[in-house]
Every structure is written in structure tokens, then in C-alpha cells.
Amino acid sequence: MLNNILLGLTTVFQIGNILALLGGTAIGLLVGAMPGLSATMAIALLVPVTYVLSPETGLTMLASIYMGAMYGGSIAAILIRTPGTPAAAATVMDGYPMAHKGEPGKALGISLTASFVGGVISSIVLLTVAPLLGYVALMFGPVELTAVAVLGMTIIGSLSQGNPVKGLMAGAVGLLLSTVGMDSITGIPRFTLDNINLFSGIPFTVALIGLFSIPQCLRLLESDADTAERISTISDRVLRPWHEIKPLLPIMIKSGLIGVFTGIIPGTGGDTACWFAYNESKRRYDDLPDQPRFGEGNPYAVAAPEAANNAVVGGALVPTISLGIPGSSSTAVLLGGLMIHGIMPGPTLMTEYAGVTYTLLCAVLLSNFVMFFEGVFFTKLCISVTKISNRVLAVAITVLCVVGAFAINNSFFDVGLMFVFGIVGYFMDKLKVPTAPLVVGLILGRMLDVSINQALLIGQGSWSIFFTNPISALLLALALLSLIQSTPWYAAWKKKRREAKGA
């Protein structure tokens, strides 16, 4: 493991990868600072660009965009009272009041330091836990892999924000769509409508670009006015003195750990973690005598969500790297970045593709330092980015979507497919049907299809093999548990129990 980490570090320090880190983090900062644009969308749009790069360089760039965008989201939250990304929603609560009181630099500095601390904590966890879990996963055969895929799908479906039924339905449709194309076992084409473009399946990246970018463009056009409230200058320093940061360190570390564990659970991401951390810090730091109350510009309330949302990056990558199950939509897109380089998700990521995987892990760690460095020097420049009109952005993103979808296979069929996915994604968004389970279904479908058939062959056609194998039985029990806890009956039972305890 140590050798692989050293190999990853050596690769990441190559000049091309350093440039990718610098460029990726800067793009992430800018995209994050633009209200309404998400890290997922930025990664999806740039996946085609990584085609010409080596897998190591491409993934380094994508991972640094992810990290950069997490901090970038707080810039818009603090300066224009609009979270740049959903993960920065909690930062608005106290970040903007701080900026409004004439301390935008302080708010941004705390946010930057907290993002750095959270990111480093999660990178260390990622570097230590993911390889260990990956080696355990290597012992998994088709039976266990089937159970892992089922667990991943049920967790991401049932924990998705909103209605779990909708999450599970989206996941099932994703799995269905993943079966389009040549069957890996029999070699016959399935559900291709005799269209040669579908013989190799639905191009995953094309679906991603459509689902995450076109709805974003249409959403940007929905409102008539651009943001009216904004802080247009930063007069104080972004790099904060140690005496200001020191008292905030415990909450940054605690929130970092909250972010890591939230990220590890598939289906929950920065948007959930930031509120967990915010509420936890409110419980402890709301009534400090020398600080404003929460909601009035409390620095603890800025530090906590920012540390948590950056820590989610490493946490979400743990199941992605070790098991091939993406923990969030952004990591699903990152996994797509791996797949276009011919690297298949699953336990073999840690062995067959150790070079690429460990480079990615080291890039995540290093991107925190680059983010801090760029944040200190370039945050003030990001003010101009927050002023770009939503409508200009929407048109520019649309053009990038079209050329990005074309770049995957040089095919206009893919561009059309991207558009269809985009429109469907927009309606899913309107009806609060989460898109992340659909994407994860598209990724895991192939693995599930092959492993379920292999497992049944091993079990001579009997489904009992999934329950007699202890690991598979445990994973399936966990899947059932995650389904049960998402039902209204469970919520009612929990409420009744709480009331009984209270009485």
C-alpha cells in the first residue's frame, strides 16, 4: 500500500499533473462561484476534454475541479447570498451577514481555511480507508458483488433527497437503460431498436452531460432578474491570522469528520453534510458571549458547513474507489471519467489500475493545498464571475454541452441523446425525482447484470445462494434495512417511540 501511495505521489508531482491540478482547481473555484452551477455539471462538461489526456492527468483535473468547486460555492454564498453550489446552502446563513457587516474577507478566509482542514481530513481518511476496504472487496466474488450493487442502489435510492420511492424508481430506470446494447454474456444486441449507435450501449458520459447540464441551463432561465443583493468589494484580507483560526479548529475537525462519514454513505452528499455540521455547531456555539448569534454572522457557522462539504469529497470517494459504488453524483461523474479511459469500476481499481487510482487519491490530497493557495490569491477575482448574467451562462453552457456530447464519439446521435436526457432530467428535477440514482443505475447496471448471472450459475440457478453466503446475506439485510427506514411506517413508528419516551 505504501509503495502504491509513493507511486501515486510521484505521478501527481509530474509537471502535466501539477498543471492539471492548478487548472482544475481554478476552474472549480470559478464554476463554484457562479450561482446555479454545480461541481457535477463542471466535471460532466469537462470529461470529454480529458479524452486526450492520460487517465492520471484527466482524473487529477476532474478531482481538483470537484474540490475547488466545493470552496467556490461559498464565494457566491458569502458575497451574493446565493449558494454557488447546493453544498454551500448553509454557509449563506452566517456568511452573508458577516460580509454585510464589512467582513467579507474574514468570512471567505474562514470558509477557505475550513474547506482546507475538512478536505485534508477527508483525504487522509480516503488514503487509509479506501485501500483497506478495497483489499477486502478483492475477496468478493459474483455473489457478493451482486449484493454490493443491490445495497448501493437501495441506499442511494432510499436516501436520495425527497421521496425514496422516486429515488428507487429512478435507480430502476437507470438499471433498465444500462441493459441497452450488446449483452456481455450471450453477445446478442438488446433493446437497440436496430440502431447501430446503441449497440455499445447508452454512452454514459452523454447521459451525464444531458442530465446535469441541460436542466441547469433551463433553471437559469426561469427567473427574470439576476441577483440584486451583492457585496461588490472585499476590503479585508482573506488570509486570516492564527488567533482567529485557532478557536475554530475543533469545530472544523469535528465537521470534517461529519462530512467524511456523510460522504461515505451513498446518496448523501455535501448538501446534507453542510446542514448536519451547521446544526451540530449551533448546538454548541450559538450562545458564546463574545460572538454573534447564529444567523447574525457567527464564524463557527461558516467554518462548520464549509469543513463538512469539502470533507464529503474524500468520504464519497471511499465507496467509489473501493467498491465501484459512487457515493454522490459528482463521484458518479468521476467514475464516468475513469470509464471513458477503459477503466471499469469495481474492486480491481485498487490492483489492476493501482497507478491511476493512487494518483487520484494523492491528487485529492494535493488539491486541498492548491485550493488554499489559489483561494488566498484569487478569491477577490471571483467577484467578477458572480456578476455574469444567468442568461449568458445558460447559453454558454448549452453550447459546451453540445460540443462536449459530440466529442465523446464524434456522433450527432449522441448529441441528440444528450438533449433527450437533458429534457427528461429537467422534468425529473421539477417533480423532485432525483437524477443521481439514475446515473448510478447506469453505472452499476453492467456489473449487476454480469454478476447476478454468474452468481446464479454458481448456485445452479438457485437464488438461495445470496442468503447462504454470509457476506451477501449481511449486505442484503443492510439493503432491506435501508429500505425499511425510508418507509413512512418506520417514520411513524420512530415518532411513536419518541413520544412514548417523552411521556
Next chain:
Amino acid sequence: MSSFIQHLLFAVIPLVISGYIFFAAQNMPASARLLPQMMAVLAVALTGVMVFGAWRDDAKNASAERKPLLPPYALRCTLYAAGIAAYIYAIEPVGYFPATALFMMLSFLLLRAAGFVKSLLITALFCGFIYALFVSFLKLPVPLGLLEPLLAQ
């Protein structure tokens, strides 16, 4: 439009996909049809539960204020989506750059995103950026169409 009707209309998508896959898989070998048919049944069942949930929620909120048939931004978004479709359709015959420039200019002007000169400037800069990144650097063979004699290398 009520939430129930919206969900009912949306349900057509998973139902059509599931129905097609379920019946098309009938004549396939057992291993090839196992997952698709299982997922088709699951998707139909979950879609049914989703629509039922929307109907129940609507019934619960029957006294609440009725929403307008379409939200105020619906026309703008529909026209823009139609514009994207037309843009994609026009790329092959007209060429990527003429179609992109036209799409950007028209969108900026119709959406009142910027004045004529500013729109022209943004369009020119953006097309230059796309040419540099995708055509010069990534060697992407975008159809040049009307600009073939000018830009062909």
C-alpha cells in the same frame, strides 16, 4: 396543473421504457432477459406507487390554492429547448460554427441577456475559445459546413 397530472404525464416515460424492454426481452435467452425484466417490473411498480402518492397528496391538499396551468417561465423554457433542438439539427447541414454563432446571437438577443454589440463580442470570443480548445487542441472533427473553405486545415 395538479401534481397528480404532472406525475401521471411523467410516468409515461418509465412505463414506455419498461413496457418496451419487458416485451422485447421475451424472446431472449434466460440470462439476457433476467435483469431487464426484473427491473421493468420493479420500475412499473414504483412508478405506480409514485403516481398514487401524488394523487394522495393532491387529495390531502384539495383545499389549497390551485396552481396555474403552467408556470410563468414555461413558455421561455419551452422556446429555448426548441431552440436547442433546432441548433442541434442545424449543425450538420450548416456547420458547427455558423450554427453556434447564430444560436448564441439569437438566444442572447431574444432572452435580452445583452445588447447587440456585447452579444456579438461574447459570441465571437466564445466561438474562438471553442475553436482553440476543441478543434485546434483536441482535434475534434466538427462539421465546418459553410466555413469549410475558410477553416479546413
